[in-house]
Amino acid sequence: MRIKVINGNTFEPMTRGIDESAQAARFPQTEIITTQPKAGPESIEGYYDEYLAIPGILEEILLSDDAIDAFVIACWGDPGVEAAREITAKPVIGIAEASMYVANMVAARWGVVTTMHRALDMIEKTIHRAGFSHRCVSIRTTGISVLETETARQQTIDALEAAGRLAITEDKAEALCLGCAGMSGLDKELEQRLGIPMIDAVSAAVKMAEAIVGLQKQNSKILTYRQPEPKRIKGYPDYMQFGQAEED
Template sequence: MRILVLNPNTTASMTASIRALAEESARAGTEILATEPLWGPESIEGHFEGALSAVAVLDRLATLEEPYDALVMAGFGEPGREAAQELLDVPVFDIAESAAQMAMMLGHSYAVVTTLDRAVPQIRDRLLTAGLLQRCASVRGTGLGVLELEEDADRTVEAILTQARAAVDEDRAEVVCLGCGGMAGLRERVEAELGVPVVDGVAAAVAFAEAVVGLGLTTGKGRSFAPPRPKTVTAWPLSRHLRPNG
């Protein structure tokens, strides 16, 4: 089984961290292919960058030649998941929905700890659209930007713990989800200090992908995620037109 893990931003070091966690989480015999878009924002912290990233991710999917059995989209609540489900024949897993689904199997309520406060409404919107918001006790921001997560691991863990403790003590969350792909690899440290289950969306999505592919299932194509209708899309895929040699 081969799983494609796609970092929605263009920061290669973050792709490497996400790849390492995915490989660590995968079963023996599962191969992880990890990549990022060929163009787009270095991090995603708002609707504008999210919209750009969604197109860049779809562009990467349209031009990637390696075969794979499932896709894990490693942006927490970023747009474009539904479009990828239309574009691809393989099952698609978003790390925000995967984390929330797994968290609800572990406790009655869960919280999400993410990056900047401006990301909170976007994550809540994603969970609402997915039907997962009802059991979400809170979504809390650490105040750290996406790229700041990699600068100082100790500072990042402490910032996550501050908000996670508040989610547990004040919001009565029973499980905490790490709300950014850039937090990959921090779950064990946070869980050891927090004392409640902590879910990393990348690991959860890889596990769900293995289960779904193992059962021989994929996205339903009968209605909502039917393939795009054949038509001319000018200059698509965009990356082919950006290359010097066409």
């Protein structure tokens, strides 16, 4: 089984950290290929960043689809996950959705601890899109930037602990999702500090991908996730066209 894990941003230290968590979570027979878009924002911290990141994420899928059994989009907003499911029949797992499924199975009340305060609306919409608004009881932002989750690990873990304590005491959360791919690898120490399950989203997505491939399931192509309608898409390469090549 080969799983391609795609960091949504172009920050190489984060790609390496994501790879470490993905490799640690995989079954021995699973091969993990971790990559990042060739072009796009260094971090995804708002809607502009997210929308600019999506073409590069989709390109990473289109260029390797035949050789891969499942894809993981390693950004907690799950950018482009629906479009990705249109362009491939292989399972596409967003780390946010995967972590929420895991949290939902281990706790009656759970929440998310994440990065910048401006991300609150994005996090709320991600939870709503996954269908978990009625189960998520807490969203706590820390003010930590996405890049700082990699470059300032101790500051990040301390901020997550403080936010986690508020989620537990004020919101009665019983498990927490780590709401950024850059937080991968921090779950164990935070569990020791806080005493509740902390969900590493990258690890959760890898295990979900392994399970769906093991079940021999692919994306439904009967309606919503069928291949994009044929049309000319100006300014994009031939491999991103469906049904009609780009005209010069």
